Structures are given as structure tokens and as C-alpha cells.
Amino acid sequence: MRGQLAPYVFLSPTLVLVTLFFFIPLVMVFILSFTNLDMTNFGILEWWSPANWSLDNYIKIFTNRFFSKILGNTIMYVVLTLTVFNVGLALVIALITTHINRRAGFAFRVLWFLPRITPVVVYIMMWKALAGPAPMGIINSILGPLGIGSGKYLLNTNPWVFIILANGFIGASFGMILFSSAIEAIPKDYLMASKVDGATTWQTIRYVELPALKWPLLFVTTYQTLSLLTSFQQIMLLTDGGPGLYQTEVWALTAYHRALTSYFGNTQWGYGAAWSVVLVIIGIVMAVIYLRVFKFGELVEEPKIDQL
Amino acid sequence: MKITIKALCKLFGKVKAVDNLALEIRDGEFVALLGPSGCGKTTTLLMLAGIYKPSSGSIRFGEKVINHLTPKERNIGMVFQSYALYPHMTTFDNISYPLKLKKVHKKEMMKRVQATADMMGIGELLDRKPAELSGGQQQRVAVARALVKEPAILLFDEPLSNLDAKLRLRMRGEIKRLQESLGVTSVYVTHDQVEAMTMASRIAVMNFGVLQTYGSPNQLYDHPDTVFVAGFIGAPPMNFLEMRFEERDDGFYLGSQALEIRIPDERGAQAKQNDVPQRVIMGSRPEDVSVVAERDGDFKAEVYLIEPLGREDLVTFRFDSEEIRALTPAPFHGQIGETMSLKLDKEKVHLFNPETKVSVLRSGNGGSS
Numbered sequence: 001m002r003g004q005l006a007p008y009v010f011l012s013p014t015l016v017l018v019t020l021f022f023f024i025p026l027v028m029v030f031i032l033s034f035t036n037l038d039m040t041n042f043g044i045l046e047w048w049s050p051a052n053w054s055l056d057n058y059i060k061i062f063t064n065r066f067f068s069k070i071l072g073n074t075i076m077y078v079v080l081t082l083t084v085f086n087v088g089l090a091l092v093i094a095l096i097t098t099h100i101n102r103r104a105g106f107a108f109r110v111l112w113f114l115p116r117i118t119p120v121v122v123y124i125m126m127w128k129a130l131a132g133p134a135p136m137g138i139i140n141s142i143l144g145p146l147g148i149g150s151g152k153y154l155l156n157t158n159p160w161v162f163i164i165l166a167n168g169f170i171g172a173s174f175g176m177i178l179f180s181s182a183i184e185a186i187p188k189d190y191l192m193a194s195k196v197d198g199a200t201t202w203q204t205i206r207y208v209e210l211p212a213l214k215w216p217l218l219f220v221t222t223y224q225t226l227s228l229l230t231s232f233q234q235i236m237l238l239t240d241g242g243p244g245l246y247q248t249e250v251w252a253l254t255a256y257h258r259a260l261t262s263y264f265g266n267t268q269w270g271y272g273a274a275w276s277v278v279l280v281i282i283g284i285v286m287a288v289i290y291l292r293v294f295k296f297g298e299l300v301e302e303p304k305i306d307q308l
Numbered sequence: 309m310k311i312t313i314k315a316l317c318k319l320f321g322k323v324k325a326v327d328n329l330a331l332e333i334r335d336g337e338f339v340a341l342l343g344p345s346g347c348g349k350t351t352t353l354l355m356l357a358g359i360y361k362p363s364s365g366s367i368r369f370g371e372k373v374i375n376h377l378t379p380k381e382r383n384i385g386m387v388f389q390s391y392a393l394y395p396h397m398t399t400f401d402n403i404s405y406p407l408k409l410k411k412v413h414k415k416e417m418m419k420r421v422q423a424t425a426d427m428m429g430i431g432e433l434l435d436r437k438p439a440e441l442s443g444g445q446q447q448r449v450a451v452a453r454a455l456v457k458e459p460a461i462l463l464f465d466e467p468l469s470n471l472d473a474k475l476r477l478r479m480r481g482e483i484k485r486l487q488e489s490l491g492v493t494s495v496y497v498t499h500d501q502v503e504a505m506t507m508a509s510r511i512a513v514m515n516f517g518v519l520q521t522y523g524s525p526n527q528l529y530d531h532p533d534t535v536f537v538a539g540f541i542g543a544p545p546m547n548f549l550e551m552r553f554e555e556r557d558d559g560f561y562l563g564s565q566a567l568e569i570r571i572p573d574e575r576g577a578q579a580k581q582n583d584v585p586q587r588v589i590m591g592s593r594p595e596d597v598s599v600v601a602e603r604d605g606d607f608k609a610e611v612y613l614i615e616p617l618g619r620e621d622l623v624t625f626r627f628d629s630e631e632i633r634a635l636t637p638a639p640f641h642g643q644i645g646e647t648m649s650l651k652l653d654k655e656k657v658h659l660f661n662p663e664t665k666v667s668v669l670r671s672g673n674g675g676s677s
Contacts, residue, residue: 192388192392196384196385
């Protein structure tokens with residue numbers, strides 16, 4: 001009996017934490033998304049009662065006149081940051097730093113990793129200092145004397161460039177670490193064999209190394225898609241969806257704005273929850289598509305040795 | 309393609325992996341680089357392949373120095389111990405890879421891959437991935453991939469180490485026959501002296517990055533240049549005993565507390581000519597030690613261990629805190645602890661200088677290069 005109980009005893013702390021802070025809130029958000037709970041009716045509305053549930057929030061989302069703007073912003077933000085930085089640049093850095101002197105490569109990766117461990121507010125303040133208007137902004141004070149640019153606040157003139165750069169610089173370090181360790185784990189014999197077979201370095205990368213990165217590529221792409229879909233802190237701190245109306249507002253930021261800021265004098269918890277639920281569904285659909293596209297089943301298939 | 313290696317050195321930091329190596333491999337020859345692990349044989353092979361750049365010295369293919377050519381420009385094929393088959397490619401893709409890189413026309417490529425695969429007996433397995441092949445099949449794919457571009461030189465890096473004993477024996481014969489029929493100059497790295505002896509036309513024995521000796525299997529077996537070579541080549545290994553060398557009026561003698569033997573005059577004279585020291589290391593192979601009747605014996609020893617090998621029994625004898633092993637016809641008639649008379653074949657006694665560990669029976673400056 002004691003032996004059977006032991007696993008549950010060891011699991012219980014985590015089970016309690018995950019239940020309290022993940023599963024219960026998840027269910028609550030899902031229920032809330034069908035109610036119109038907000039600051040004004042808090043304590044009055046019986047949000048747990050099915051009588052108060054409706055699809056109104058979801059209708060509101062899809063009929064919102066900024067719906068297409070927000071969806072478009074989200075797609076552009078996720079696709080550009082993911083392809084150019086989180087996967088693309090990560091792969092390029094990983095390949096370069098694993099094909100140069102080992103120590104130099106390692107040092108470069110350590111440097112590139114620094115923004116990830118810098119507090120996000122400090123990190124965004126640095127970008128704001130870069131983007132500031134002339135004569136304070138670093139970029140403007142360099143470009144100004146050269147006669148380039150208008151000297152205006154760059155977050156107002158080119159907000160997307162800064163949002164994608166600020167996110168991409170951090171985002172790339174995740175894939176960089178995974179890809180470079182995966183590249184270094186490729187048996188050296190494959191690389192030697194490829195060279196002896198007559199391949200150039202580029203051909204070896206193309207035909208031998210990249211195929212070996214299929215699994216980390218799938219993982220980084222999936223993980224970073226979900227991560228980018230739900231990330232809004234950098235955007236909130238940089239532009240807070242501005243400078244124009246909804247100009248850089250993405251889905252996750254909308255959910256935050258609706259649910260937790262009193263832009264219109266109240267915080268619409270139910271409506272915000274509905275935005276979040278749709279985002280979660282989008283995330284799940286994306287993950288399933290990735291697994292299909294990358295043929296996850298084949299990646300984990302058992303070998304079929306039938307004779308020795 | 310003839311290979312000429314001159315004064316070749318390879319340093320890793322301060323470690324000399326290959327030290328002043330000189331070697332000449334004739335066109336079409338099958339040469340084995342033999343030595344214990346860490347002796348520099350694989351480093352030498354990788355320099356031939358162009359993976360490592362030599363620190364100094366030169367490598368010539370034919371008359372051309374190829375030190376700084378990339379592997380791509382060397383026209384070599386190589387078989388690795390791990391086979392190094394690309395796991396995501398089918399057998400066909402693996403074998404055709406060198407041709408694809410050479411941009412060989414598709415039709416020609418199909419033909420050559422099929423022909424090479426058929427020759428290796430894997431023509432039916434072209435659509436399988438390496439994980440779906442047995443060790444022996446993977447080995448054949450690896451050889452096929454090395455052969456398909458018709459290289460001028462074939463390099464083997466312990467290709468049989470990962471196979472089980474029976475398959476290893478078979479692949480040993482197949483590779484040897486294949487090399488003979490194709491006539492491709494081949495360099496074969498191994499730590500297994502039986503493999504080297506059976507396959508190679510000449511063997512280069514290396515130790516600590518230094519070439520010990522270079523010669524045909526029989527030459528190395530019958531006239532080893534150094535104690536290392538004598539002990540490394542041949543299984544079970546040669547017996548070594550420390551002896552006194554004496555020249556008397558009637559001939560040359562080797563003596564110790566337990567035994568005294570007279571060695572043939574020509575051996576003694578040769579040793580004398582090579583400035584043999586007072587004390588020498590005498591080497592005698594187990595098959596040259598025989599159990600005889602008491603009156604014919606050179607010395608007596610006690611049976612310590614009997615190891616039946618089937619056709620013969622390997623018997624370890626002890627005398628005077630020394631050990632000597634003898635290969636005797638099976639079955640061995642003797643008990644552990646029994647004292648028996650032993651005789652050495654004096655025609656096949658080897659003598660080495662205990663300081664330099666070099667043979668004192670070498671004629672002129674022959675043997676080692």
C-alpha cells in the first residue's frame with residue numbers, strides 16, 4: 001500500500017500547483033468568456049450559472065471593426081518575427097558559430113543570449129533610447145549628421161521595425177541554443193564522410209546537417225509560434241498598440257487591454273477572456289498543423305530491422 | 309595511384325600524433341596501418357583523406373603533392389568504422405551522394421549506383437534507410453558509397469570492428485577480393501593484427517606516432533625489427549626472455565640461470581656484426597617452443613596454465629619466476645604442476661638490444677625504412 005502511495009505523494013506538490021494555478025484558471029477563463037463579467041457587475045453577476053452564459057462576446061469579437069486589423073497585425077508580427085529571427089536568424093547564428101573556432105562561437109552565443117536574461121523593462125528602455133528623437137535618440141544622433149531621416153521619434157515613424165527587432169533579438173537566442181547543440185551533436189563521421197564524398201561546406205550543411213535538424217526545427221517553430229502568439233509585454237512597453245489607433249495592437253495585447261486595463265472606464269473580464277480563448281484555439285490548431293506538416297509520426301518511428 | 313609520404317608530422321597542441329612518417333605505397337597495393345589505439349594510424353589516414361592538414365612533411369598522390377587539396381579534389385573513397393551512412397537518406401541516396409555532388413547525369417547515376425550495389429550484393433535494398441539495414445548490409449552500403457565514384461585511392465578506417473566475429477571473417481575476405489579485382493590502391497587502418505596479416509600486402513606498424521616497421525606480413529612475422537613489432541604481430545604473442553650473449557670458441561651461446569642454448573652460427577655472427585650487447589632480449593614464438601623427452605630438452609619448466617584452442621593447446625610454463633608459452637599439438641599430455649622438458653627452435657630465435665629494443669639480427673640496414 002505504502003509503495004503504491006509513494007508516487008502520488010511525490011507528485012502531489014506539483015499536482016496541487018498545476019491544478020490551482022493552471023487547470024482551475026483555464027476552466028474559469030473558459031467559463032468567463034461566455035459571460036459579461038466586468039468591474040461594474042463583479043460580485044453581483046452569478047458568472048458560474050449557465051443562465052448567464054451566451055455567445056455574445058464571441059459575436060462581438062468577430063464583428064469588431066478592428067478585428068481584421070488586429071488579426072492582420074498578429075499574423076504579420078508572428079510570421080515575420082518567427083521566420084526572419086526566431087528560426088531564420090537562429091539557424092544562421094547556430095550554423096556560423098558552430099563552423100568557426102569553438103571558443104569564439106561559444107563567446108558569441110553567450111553575448112547574444114544576454115538580452116534574454118535582461119529584465120524586459122530595462123531591455124525595452126534600451127530600445128527606446130535607440131529610437132528616441134534627435135538629439136537624444138542614439139540612431140537619430142548618428143543618422144542626423146549624415147543627413148538621413150527626419151530626426152523624429154522612430155517608434156512613431158517605424159513602430160513595426162522596432163517591435164520585430166526587439167522581439168527577434170531575444171527570440172533568436174532560443175533557437176540558436178537548440179540548433180547549435182543539435183549541430184554539435186551530429187556525429188563527426190557524417191561530416192567527414194560528406195567531405196570525402198566530395199561535398200563543400202555548404203553542401204554538407206544542406207544535405208547532411210539540415211536534415212539532422214528536423215526535430216529541433218519542428219520544436220522551435222511550434223514553440224516559438226505559440227510563444228509569439230501569446231507574447232505582448234515588449235509591444236505593450238514599446239508602443240502599447242500605438243502610435244495610431246490599433247496600429248500595432250496584436251491579439252494577446254487586445255485580450256490584455258480588454259480584460260485588465262480600464263481604457264473605457266471598466267475592465268471587461270468576460271470579453272477579454274473570450275479573446276484569450278480564441279487565441280488558445282488558434283494556437284492548438286497551429287500546433288496540430290505543424291505536427292502534420294513535419295510528419296511528426298515518421299520522426300518517432302521505430303526502426304524496421306528484419307534480418308541480421 | 310602511388311602514394312608517397314615524406315617526413316609527415318601532425319601536432320595537436322603539443323602532442324605529436326604522427327612523428328616524421330615516411331611511407332611509400334605502390335600503385336594498386338593494399339597496405340595496412342597497424343597499431344594500438346592512439347598510435348597515429350587514424351590521424352595518418354585522415355591526412356590522406358584531407359580532413360586533417362599535415363603540420364609538416366608532404367603527401368604525394370602520384371607525383372603531385374596534395375597536402376593542401378580539399379578532400380573533394382583528391383578523388384578518394386573512404387569507409388568508416390561507424391559506416392557513417394546518412395541516416396535520413398535511403399541506400400540509393402547514400403550511394404548516389406558522391407555522384408550527385410559531382411553532378412553526374414541522372415541516367416548515368418542510376419546505372420552506376422545499381423551496378424555498384426549489385427556488385428556488393430545489396431541491389432535489392434536500395435529503397436531502405438540505414439536504420440532498416442543490418443550491420444553487414446550497412447557495411448556493404450558504406451563500401452559501395454566509397455566505390456561508386458571510382459576513386460583512385462580507397463581508405464578504410466577499422467571498417468570491420470563493429471561486426472560480429474563470423475561476419476567480420478566473411479567481410480575480410482570480400483574486401484580483399486574486391487580490392488584485388490579492382491586494383492585500387494588501398495590504405496587500411498586496423499588495430500587487429502590478424503586483419504592486417506590476412507588482408508594487406510604490406511603492413512606499416514605504428515606506435516606513439518612513430519613508424520616501427522614496414523614490410524610484408526611474412527617479413528614482419530619472421531624478421532621483426534623491434535621488440536614492439538615482435539610482440540604485436542602474431543597470436544599468441546612472442547615470448548621474451550632476458551639472456552646473456554656469449555661468444556665461445558665453438559660458437560655463440562645464450563644463457564641464463566635456468567638454461568643455456570647454442571644458436572646457429574650465422575645468427576650469432578649477424579648479432580655480433582650488429583654490436584650485440586652482453587645482455588639481450590631473446591624472443592621465441594610459442595609455436596617454436598616444444599615439449600620434448602628429457603634428454604632432448606634445453607631446460608625444465610612447470611606447467612602453470614593450459615588453454616585448449618581446439619587444434620592446438622596453449623600451455624604456459626613457469627621456471628625461475630619467468631614464464632614461457634608453448635603451442636603444443638592437442639591434446640596436451642600433462643598436468644598442472646608437472647615439470648616437463650622444453651626445447652626452443654634455435655633457427656627461429658630472435659635477439660633484441662634491451663636498450664634500443666631493436667633487433668640485432670638485421671642484415672645491413674635492411675628492414676625498417
